[in-house]
Amino acid sequence: MPELPEVETTRRGISPHIEGRKVDRVIVRQPRLRWPVADDLPARLIGQTVLSVGRRAKYLLLNTEAGTLIIHLGMSGSLRIVDETANVAAHDHIDICLDSGLRLRYRDPRRFGALLWTSQEPLQHSLLKHLGPEPLSAEFDGDYLYQQAVNRSVSIKQFIMDGRVVVGVGNIYANEALFSAGIHPRRSAGRIGLVRYQRLAVMIKKILLEAIRVGGTSLRDFVNSDGNPGYFSQSLQVYGRAGGNCIKCQAKLREIRLGQRSTVYCSNCQH
DNA sequence: TTAATCACCTGAGGGC
DNA sequence: TGCCCTCAGGTGATTA
Missing domain, CATH: 3.20.190.10 (MutM-like, N-terminal)
Incomplete structure (x- = not known):
């Protein structure tokens, strides 16, 4: 995917x-x-x-x-x-x-x-002209996210998956970034402070860069242009691990649905 | 304007 | 073994 x-x-x-x-x-x-x-x-x-x-x-x-x-x-x-x-x-x-x-x-x-x-x-093109910034660009940082989130009640996970806010953050990496930043996926985007957004932006960049470095994530269908799988799936900390133990605190990882998407998080580490 | 939901599609996996 | 059902997920369109 x-x-x-x-x-x-x-x-x-x-x-x-x-x-x-x-x-x-x-x-x-x-x-x-x-x-x-x-x-x-x-x-x-x-x-x-x-x-x-x-x-x-x-x-x-x-x-x-x-x-x-x-x-x-x-x-x-x-x-x-x-x-x-x-x-x-x-x-x-x-x-x-x-x-x-x-x-x-x-x-x-x-x-x-x-x-x-x-x-x-x-x-x-109509599909491209309304898109938000690239997550690996200098334009995308915590300050930008914080400004975009003003008065937004939507959950933070749906917010960072919205292509008009920032492009390229799909379900897998949204789960991973929120876990790394310690933010509960259901928290309203408008109720997160600047410091936490700065940490979240750093985590999104870090996770995407690492995934690119190892050739992406292979879940079911994805193979790269050589027909080989990516290896980031071996680095996933929460996605696909519902019911397993949190790598930080050993609490059981929970799964909910947000915006019709599978969402996995640690209720102990993410607030 | 914002948020929620639907639709598109096929393969994998589980239950019976 | 075979059939049926559910789930997975990106994103534009539609609805409230």
Whole structure:
């Protein structure tokens, strides 16, 4: 389940293979994704050279002279570099064939992802222009979070998972960051002080950086562009450990649902 | 404007 | 073994 570290790991994995390469062919086996793949997408891509591979939030941006291919991996999507002899497995929905003979293969069992073309400045696309800052940018810190939280009654966990506040913090890392910062996930965002927000911002950055360093978190479906799993799951302190003991105080970890999401916390360490 | 809920989708896992 | 049900989760759309 790709969150920001998984998307960044994917970006770093595919970039060396596709930057500077021309698209020869596009094979669409299943156009029904979150939004249907446009009929004219292959025609727009063929003949274009991939100038760079960027990322904004959990969106990958394949930039060409004519426009940008925006890719979202949804819940279960992955991108892999394969050669033309590689077998096509179930849920391998799209191949972007390059002049090197390699292919960028999009696989997505649950089809929550998307491939969209835009000819405009990609950051002005309706999906991207209202997004909050990148969590690893200088713009994102405790002061920023504190200002954004004024008069907000929503729970802190839903608050930091809101892409208009900060992008890329999904359920796994929200659980982990709140545990590390000692903040109860149900606490109202507007009732947390500046000092605690400063600690939370530091923890979000630290956890995301560590997850990127080890190649993301592998739970069920995620593999990186080489087809290998990430290793951050071995570092998870609360997520997926409900009923187990807190690593700090040995109390039993509790599980609740917030915003329809599984939320695990220690009632002794988080207030 | 904010908060809550729904919808999309398939595979894994548990219960019978 | 096979069937059925629940759960997992990102995010835009809809509703209150």
